[in-house]
Amino acid sequence: MKDIVTNIECMDKTVNFEQNIGIFLIKLKKKDNEIYKQESNDETKKILFNSLKEGLIQSRFINRDVVPYDPVVNKKNTHELVTVSNFQNITKILDKFNDENQHLINTNGMNESKFHLYMVTLSCKEHNYKIFGSFSNVLALQKKYILGQFISKGNFTDSTIEFKDTNNTFGFSKKIDLLVIDDVYILINQAESKFESVFKMNELFSMQAKDIIDNNKKIRQVFSNETRGKLAKKVGSGKRMASRLIKITSDEKRFNETIDNIAKIQEIVSDKENKFYSKVKDVKFENGQLSVKEGQKIQLLNAISDAPYHADISQMENVDGSRT
Known part of the structure; x- marks a missing residue:
């Protein structure tokens, strides 16, 4: 500098x-x-x-x-x-x-x-x-x-x-x-x-996020066509959700592991003491797919973010703020 x-x-x-x-x-x-x-x-x-x-x-x-x-x-x-x-x-x-x-x-x-x-x-x-x-x-x-x-x-x-x-x-x-x-x-x-x-970064992020929603196999697996359609509209109008989706899916191995184990989200949703509970409290998991009520789409990204973590040294449970 x-x-x-x-x-x-x-x-x-x-x-x-x-x-x-x-x-x-x-x-x-x-x-x-x-x-x-x-x-x-x-x-x-x-x-x-x-x-x-x-x-x-x-x-x-x-x-x-x-x-x-x-x-x-x-x-x-x-x-x-x-x-x-x-x-x-x-x-x-x-x-x-x-x-x-x-x-x-x-x-x-x-x-x-x-x-x-x-x-x-x-x-x-x-x-x-x-x-x-x-x-x-x-x-x-x-x-x-x-x-x-x-x-x-x-x-x-x-x-x-x-x-x-x-x-x-x-x-x-x-x-x-x-x-x-x-x-x-x-x-x-x-x-x-x-x-x-x-x-024009917002336009770039929206385009990339829409492509992920349309073509990523794990996204298609965990969200229904209707839910993906609503997500596509949301990322088209807001940079934050688009850039978050890009970041979440950028580490392909980590993301794939998250979706393969997505059923564990039920443990968090059912535990009000969990530090991540408030971020996903309205998420429903049925037939292998995630859904939320209208107006809570941000919680879908929270659910697939793999943000909760356990610290090996302190043994504390916490949330990675860079992924939420």
Whole structure:
């Protein structure tokens, strides 16, 4: 982490480094993001770069632990690291960010509140970076001098960003939400929802979860057609259930063993003292299949999660929170 920050921090020691900086406004849409390239002078680029550099060198950024990205478990006070090659959809979206033919230019008549993020691209001698940040106060943009004019009506007319005050970037937050490194890794800085919106992760998770429901033999064994149909609708509308199902079934050997022994769920459901009881109390097991009453589908995933465990040393019975 420190090497990356040092590499970016030293960028302004290069002659005409401003020519290696690009500024974009991002409009997030359900299907495809809209990327608006903005014109700006060297002074503006320098001011924004210095602002981002302040965010990079803060101890709460540079000293945070880095952990692998987990769509199910949100770990506080950490950076989550995504390996781009693990997700084909991310590669496609990064390709679009890199393709000048995909960039829009004219922001005339557009309301600034429609833009969700800004992106700054940095080309160094050894590495290329994309930094995504938020607008710290969108309402303030209606009153501030941000696009080369006072925007009292909230419109962009010249597709130009211009900062004249070195101490004020007018609503462009210094907090770095996402840092893309050479299109190989993405660092998420307590901004998981923004990462998933930019790179359409929810759609990916829903598609993968539906495929599991339709085609996984053990899922077809333990759930009826009707139950699988209801689960498919649920994972199509919610990322959490979809990503949980993917995680539960990802360890094929463990999952298969769980389903082969799923009858044991009856022992938990009948024991109110069991630590896992509240998670599966409404689950019914009949003719080798699981079911729940309407509105309790989350308990079906709990039942197949293999979350309860026995600690060999302490002899305690507990629940693995990363699987529930």
